[in-house]
Amino acid sequence: GEPKMKRKPDARLTLCLVVCLMTFLLMPIGAVAGSISLSYANFPPAPTFPCVQMERWKTEVEKRTNGAVSIKTYPGGTLLGAKEMMDGVIAGQADIGNLCMAYQPGRFIVTNATSLPLGIPNARTGSLVLWDLYKKYQPEAFSQVKVLTMFTTAPANIMSKTAVRSLDDIQGMDLRASGGAAQILKAWGANQVGMPMSATPEALQKGVVQGLFSSLEVMKDLKFAESCKYVTMTDTVIYPFAVVMNMDRWNALPPEVQKVIEDMGTEQAEWTGTYMDQHVKDSMEWSVKEQKVDVIALDAATKKAWDQKLQFITDKWVTDAKAKGFPAEEIVADIQKLTQQYQ
Ligand code: DTR
Secondary structure (H helix, E strand, O other), X not given: OHXXXXXXXXXXXXXXXXXXXXXXXXXXXXXXXXXXXXXXXXXXXXXXXXXXXXXXXHHHHHHHOOOOEEEEEEOOOOOXXXXXXXXXXXXXXXXXXXXXXXXXXXXXXXXXXXXXXXOOOOXXXXXXXXXXXXXXXXXXXXXXXXXXXXXXXXXXXXXXXXXXXXXXXXXXXXXXXXXXXHHHHHHHOOEEEXXXXXXXXXXXXXXXXXXXXXXXXXXXXXXXXXXXXXXXXXXXXXXXXXXXXXXXHHHOOOHHXXXXXHHOHHHHHHHHHHHHHHHHHHHHHHHHHHHOOEEEEOOHHHHHHHHHOOHHHHHHHHHHHHHOOOOHHHHHHHHHXXXXXXX
């Protein structure tokens, strides 16, 4: 069997050389593996959805640029924290950063309008609405960065240590929520405690808060189901996110790499929304089955009473945004129209 044995490795070597040569020939000019290295900062812990979408984007960009770009990801606020994300990317402390726009309500006025109580039903719809809204208005707030994609959470609900079945139950309850949701919780009579998601596990553990108001995937991803045994379904508002890149770093990228990244904007928004919607389902299945969480549905009359308390929010936003010179009514109408379209 000696001669046979020898032929095999030869054939494999030839095949390998052919594959390598073809890969090399098919590579875009300038695409030397790993020659461009980018840092990507994120504020919450690695298992949460903003970091899951970051890893997916990294994998896809590395693949679609044939390895010319390599991306180093920094979850858990190890490079930039929740509120320093935008300025950190502008200053070049990270090349790319993911931020929750709701954490700075006054800074991202146009895009934060998606978190008004306008009935966006899920994250996929929210993400596509937000991305279109951004492209139409090209808000000044992003003029110093290159926006790579945007997406939203699924609607927010109440997760709590004791049951919330009525407005009476929520009076004075210390609940954590960030950004624009502050006025929602206040309108319902809760005592809103503001902090980014990244600070919430500790606040719950120390008893600083009795629960939180957010989308339900964190019941599993951050194990909140272990302490919050009640979920009250309000399906109230979504939260918008943006992925931004340092402008000089963007301008320095070869055009073929820019094209790969730009072509991924809408796709990444939709992927993340779809992932989020499915993951909320998985998270709640786990919470009910494994953690014996009680899911409380408000009956129609109660839900109406809760919703009515929030009506002033959109009116107030329109008045304030108009005073600042934004086409506020048009923005709200666009969100409603796009929601119908994508739903
Ligand atoms: N609802 C916002 C945003 C948010 C929802 N899920 C996550 C997970 C990780 C970070 C942020 C978020 C909030 O409550 O902060």
